[in-house]
Amino acid sequence: MGKNKKKKNAGHSLADAVRGVKKITQKKLNPFEVKFNKQKHNVLGKKMLKKDVGLPGVSKSKANKKRQETLLQEYKKRGKANLFVDRRLGETDPNLTIEDKMLQRYAAEKQKSHDRSTSRYSLNSGEELTHYGQSLSQLEKFEAPRHSDSEDEDEGRITGKMVAEEHFGGFLTQKEFMDRDSEKTWKERMEETIAKSKKAKYDRQVEKDKTIEVTDKLDSDWQELRMLIGGIKKQSKEVEKPKSDDYDVMVRELQFEITGKASDRMKTEEEIAKEEKERLDKLEADRRLRMKGISIETGAVQHRSADDLDDGMDYEGGDNTPGYVVYKDGKLVNSDDEDDDDDAAAEEEDDKDGDEGESDNEDAEAGEEDASDGDEEDEDSYDDIDSDDPDSGDDVNPKETLAKQSKILKPLDPKKKQEVIEKASKELPYVFKAPDSFEEFMRLIEGATSKDQVTIIERIRKCHHVSLAEGNKEKLKTFSSILLQYLGELAMQPKLDLDLIDSITRHIYSLNKQFPQFLGETMSAVLIECVEAFTSHAERHGGRGVFPTLDTVFYLRLIAVLYPTSDFQHHITTPAMLFMGTILAKSPVKNLTDVASGLYLCTVFLQYVSLSKRYIPELINFLRGILALGVSTKKRKADDVLPPFRPVGPGTDLLNVTKDDTRKTEVGPLKFQTIFCGEDMSEISKRPEQSIEIRLSAINTSLHLLEDCVEKYNDLESFREIFTPIYSLLKRLPVKFYPASMKEKCSKLVQTLDTRFTKPRQYLTMVKKKPQPLKTFEPKFDERFDARKKRAGTREENESQRLIHKHKKELKGAVREIRKDAQFLSRVQLKEKLDRDQERNEKVKAIHQMLASQEGDFKALKRKKNSL
Numbered sequence: 001m002g003k004n005k006k007k008k009n010a011g012h013s014l015a016d017a018v019r020g021v022k023k024i025t026q027k028k029l030n031p032f033e034v035k036f037n038k039q040k041h042n043v044l045g046k047k048m049l050k051k052d053v054g055l056p057g058v059s060k061s062k063a064n065k066k067r068q069e070t071l072l073q074e075y076k077k078r079g080k081a082n083l084f085v086d087r088r089l090g091e092t093d094p095n096l097t098i099e100d101k102m103l104q105r106y107a108a109e110k111q112k113s114h115d116r117s118t119s120r121y122s123l124n125s126g127e128e129l130t131h132y133g134q135s136l137s138q139l140e141k142f143e144a145p146r147h148s149d150s151e152d153e154d155e156g157r158i159t160g161k162m163v164a165e166e167h168f169g170g171f172l173t174q175k176e177f178m179d180r181d182s183e184k185t186w187k188e189r190m191e192e193t194i195a196k197s198k199k200a201k202y203d204r205q206v207e208k209d210k211t212i213e214v215t216d217k218l219d220s221d222w223q224e225l226r227m228l229i230g231g232i233k234k235q236s237k238e239v240e241k242p243k244s245d246d247y248d249v250m251v252r253e254l255q256f257e258i259t260g261k262a263s264d265r266m267k268t269e270e271e272i273a274k275e276e277k278e279r280l281d282k283l284e285a286d287r288r289l290r291m292k293g294i295s296i297e298t299g300a301v302q303h304r305s306a307d308d309l310d311d312g313m314d315y316e317g318g319d320n321t322p323g324y325v326v327y328k329d330g331k332l333v334n335s336d337d338e339d340d341d342d343d344a345a346a347e348e349e350d351d352k353d354g355d356e357g358e359s360d361n362e363d364a365e366a367g368e369e370d371a372s373d374g375d376e377e378d379e380d381s382y383d384d385i386d387s388d389d390p391d392s393g394d395d396v397n398p399k400e401t402l403a404k405q406s407k408i409l410k411p412l413d414p415k416k417k418q419e420v421i422e423k424a425s426k427e428l429p430y431v432f433k434a435p436d437s438f439e440e441f442m443r444l445i446e447g448a449t450s451k452d453q454v455t456i457i458e459r460i461r462k463c464h465h466v467s468l469a470e471g472n473k474e475k476l477k478t479f480s481s482i483l484l485q486y487l488g489e490l491a492m493q494p495k496l497d498l499d500l501i502d503s504i505t506r507h508i509y510s511l512n513k514q515f516p517q518f519l520g521e522t523m524s525a526v527l528i529e530c531v532e533a534f535t536s537h538a539e540r541h542g543g544r545g546v547f548p549t550l551d552t553v554f555y556l557r558l559i560a561v562l563y564p565t566s567d568f569q570h571h572i573t574t575p576a577m578l579f580m581g582t583i584l585a586k587s588p589v590k591n592l593t594d595v596a597s598g599l600y601l602c603t604v605f606l607q608y609v610s611l612s613k614r615y616i617p618e619l620i621n622f623l624r625g626i627l628a629l630g631v632s633t634k635k636r637k638a639d640d641v642l643p644p645f646r647p648v649g650p651g652t653d654l655l656n657v658t659k660d661d662t663r664k665t666e667v668g669p670l671k672f673q674t675i676f677c678g679e680d681m682s683e684i685s686k687r688p689e690q691s692i693e694i695r696l697s698a699i700n701t702s703l704h705l706l707e708d709c710v711e712k713y714n715d716l717e718s719f720r721e722i723f724t725p726i727y728s729l730l731k732r733l734p735v736k737f738y739p740a741s742m743k744e745k746c747s748k749l750v751q752t753l754d755t756r757f758t759k760p761r762q763y764l765t766m767v768k769k770k771p772q773p774l775k776t777f778e779p780k781f782d783e784r785f786d787a788r789k790k791r792a793g794t795r796e797e798n799e800s801q802r803l804i805h806k807h808k809k810e811l812k813g814a815v816r817e818i819r820k821d822a823q824f825l826s827r828v829q830l831k832e833k834l835d836r837d838q839e840r841n842e843k844v845k846a847i848h849q850m851l852a853s854q855e856g857d858f859k860a861l862k863r864k865k866n867s868l
Contacts, residue, residue: 030057034053035053035054035055035056037052037054067820067821067824072828075825089105090105273468274465274467277468280431283430284429290421293417293418428452428455431459431463434463434476435460436478437482441479441486450500457507461479466514473515476511480518480519483504483507484523484526487504487505487551488551492551501554524571524572527555530552534582545582547594547597547598547601553601560608565608566611577616584602585644588644588645588646589644589645589651589654592698595629598626599702600670602622606619613713615713623702623706623709624729625644626655626699627699629645630695632653632734633653635732640728654695655698657734657737657738667700670700670701696739700745703749706726710749720757723753735747
């Protein structure tokens, strides 16, 4: 039985080997690696699709294998600039033996050498040979192209026929040559040939000249013939031309009209500053010459020969000053020693003035306002003076400067010379040195009028423009702080010069544009100083402050000009507003000066909030207290005023006007010149007439400010609560004793508040929502239900939605693959790290073993040595 079974199996294996049938080995799936995707609904009779069953283990192994072939290879090649590619024949084919590889390479090498040797000198290889860009097949006749229009077309050229017959074309075999005289040499024959060639050339030139002459004659005859054929007759000169109509005249005017003309480009700020600096240097050089008694006449310098004996030279006056100018090395030289001494003394006096001109810093807007307001006549008289060294400042030598201009410097007689010197001495210098301190600036403007002070400030800025010199920026920064300090000094003067203050304010505004950070820090320091002074005073007087002086008010007003006041928060304007609010809240009103100062501060405060319309409670409280001072104490209530005003006590009826004090005069707004620079209010209060006028002016100013507040805060929801106390005080004012204008203003303000108070309010209410029905458990049936998704949009919209869905799906897949790639690289990097650590540990372990064996050998040797 065993033998038969063995034979049977052997027969089947032999048959299978003969037929070449291989055993089909089907890999069995591990049931634990199969994942069945959960279906939302089980449908009977539905065939199982491929997506219903997944093989996560197989998919993971395939993905891992793919990453090893792609991502892992890129990771290993990272940081490598070159890649070695083996291009040897048959090297990448594992099926070829070494002999086959060598045979294949030998055949390729032989084929390459054969192609190179056969095609190098082959003219029929299919390539077109050229010479100077022309095909050689088209240049079989080695003759240059003929140009009939050239005069020298045959000069020095021998025809092809001559070459064929006379040179190397077989002249020894031709019959014509054999018949010639054999006694002629080759040179004679060549001379005959050249003579024939020249004669042919001459004949062609003669023929060409005749042709040109005949052509010109035909052209002239054709002009007459054309006029006869066309019926055109020559018009005589006596025949008048027809007049052009209006249309022809307009067309001709439009044709010759200048449509556009290029204008000069606008000059940059640096160019304007440089020109202004040069102009000031010219004027300063001219002024210095006039201070020395030298007049300037424009004109060409007369030429004097070397042998001129100065015959007829006129010496004007009785002095020894010559009537001409002598130049040496480009400089002006006078022959008289006395004039040289006078010039040196005048230069020393000028040097003591310290007038240096370096640069200009005029803003584009302020640049148009010239610095020469007070000296227009002098500047217009010397505008034609040029200067070759505009940046030299005080070091400018007026003689050197004007000697190069083709100008004539003419000395004057003593009487006229003295007048010119006095007039020039009274003029302001055109070049000033930038002051380094406030004291130096005060010395510079000492004794100058307001107009001259403005001129000095403008010329300092023009002479120190930032673009003219390197250190001018720091000089102008210092000068801006000096102007800021000078503004405070002007505010403290007994008599205010408003024009000068306004001019200085414009200069500070212009400098603030150039140096915003520096002036911002300076203004912050000034504000901090004012706040500290107010705080220290309040601490000494039990928390009661005092109204600021005029310089502090000017600084607060200047802040509103220089910086934006509508910002929610600003590093300068916000502290300034807090400071003004503190003054109004902590400064008690004791006399008319306090009333006027507080009202002016309220005016500045309203300018701060003119754009932002920010609510200022201190402002409203102060105006409310001012109105309470105008109400009689009998009609006043305890809650009419809030601190710092007092409901009872002395000075509570400071602005009250009785019947006996009535004046029938028109009262205007309160002027701050009267407040800060006028007579003391305590003295004015003793004079009834002036006291009543100031009281009415204060009430009038407060009414005007209240009108502005009502207009600004009209949109506030708390408008009624804010102005109700003021409304009550307005009704109790003694308006019957006021002038007509104040009565009208008060009644108009009361009417405005009445209208605003009657306007209904919109109170806060809950948002009305549509009531939602209660949820029921009854199912909703749809008789026309369709399980397929309905797309109600157009075809384009549906396609767009499909693409969006596909993009989201692909994006999720890409993110998932990127995450898996990152995990794969992390595993690879971790494996590399572990391998490096293991290798290092093995090396360390081997080193330790080696050291231990060495130590053992050493100790054994030592013991052996000790035993011996």
